[in-house]
Amino acid sequence: MTRTIWFLTSNAGKLKEATHHLQPLGYTVRLLNVDEGAIVEPQVDTLEEVAQSKITQALNHLPEGEQSEDMVLVEDAGLFIDALNGFPGVFSAYTLDTIGCSGVLRLLNHLQSEDTIQCAQLRSAEFQAVAALWMNGQILYGNGICPGWIALESSGDDGFGFDPVFIPNDLDEFGEPLPSGTYGEKSAHGKTFGAMPIEEKQYYSHRSRALNDLLRQLPSA
Numbered sequence: 417m418t419r420t421i422w423f424l425t426s427n428a429g430k431l432k433e434a435t436h437h438l439q440p441l442g443y444t445v446r447l448l449n450v451d452e453g454a455i456v457e458p459q460v461d462t463l464e465e466v467a468q469s470k471i472t473q474a475l476n477h478l479p480e481g482e483q484s485e486d487m488v489l490v491e492d493a494g495l496f497i498d499a500l501n502g503f504p505g506v507f508s509a510y511t512l513d514t515i516g517c518s519g520v521l522r523l524l525n526h527l528q529s530e531d532t533i534q535c536a537q538l539r540s541a542e543f544q545a546v547a548a549l550w551m552n553g554q555i556l557y558g559n560g561i562c563p564g565w566i567a568l569e570s571s572g573d574d575g576f577g578f579d580p581v582f583i584p585n586d587l588d589e590f591g592e593p594l595p596s597g598t599y600g601e602k603s604a605h606g607k608t609f610g611a612m613p614i615e616e617k618q619y620y621s622h623r624s625r626a627l628n629d630l631l632r633q634l635p636s637a
């Protein structure tokens with residue numbers, strides 16, 4: 417029997433990725449539908465605080481007939497750019513809505529180099545994700561980080577959000593991210609998340625890592 421995970425999100429890209437990750441592991445991921453404006457995202461300093469607030473609010477919106485073994489998931493992510501002292505971070509959604517990917521590229525326009533390694537170092541950034549899962553009255557948290565760098569220009573139609581401007585760092589033979597500009601066993605070859613299929617993004621993604629971190633904590637895992 418598959419277990420149902422109700423995912424509270426307004427982001428279709430996040431739902432698609434979480435489903436892609438969790439379905440093969442035997443979970444049924446369903447969108448937890450709430451009225452627009454029913455969930456308030458607090459303006460706080462950390463992704464953990466946002467995730468905690470959202471999961472607490474989500475519990476008030478569980479659908480009728482929910483089974484006792486059902487679980488509830490929220491996930492909060494952000495893009496942290498080193499040269500901007502971590503901006504946009506917890507302001508990522510607002511930044512995407514206002515200046516967008518092109519605005520982020522403009523902010524980094526002065527940081528360029530002919531040398532790819534140097535360019536990656538100057539424009540280094542990371543995606544962070546915190547996933548919170550409610551089960552049996554308990555809340556578990558999982559963290560995931562994906563280091564990389566901001567491309568010189570937008571590319572690719574896949575993915576969502578900042579995917580067209582984010583290039584993940586290569587991975588070593590254990591799947592762990594390497595420092596910017598280091599070649600590894602698994603390489604994006606300079607492609608942005610937006611220029612790779614979802615299957616490839618999953619290897620690097622902060623979201624996959626946060627979900628794996630959560631799954632490791634489940635009693636049956």
Ligand code: ITT
Pocket residue numbers: 424425426427430491492493494495508509510512513543575576577578579609623
């Ligand atoms: P929720 O309803 O689940 O909160 P959201 O779109 O507000 O959805 P987040 O607050 O988690 O999502 O994300 C902040 C911003 O970062 C948002 O604009 C996302 O599109 C973007 N983002 C998050 N994960 C991303 C990813 O894997 N690739 C590209 N952009 C991403």
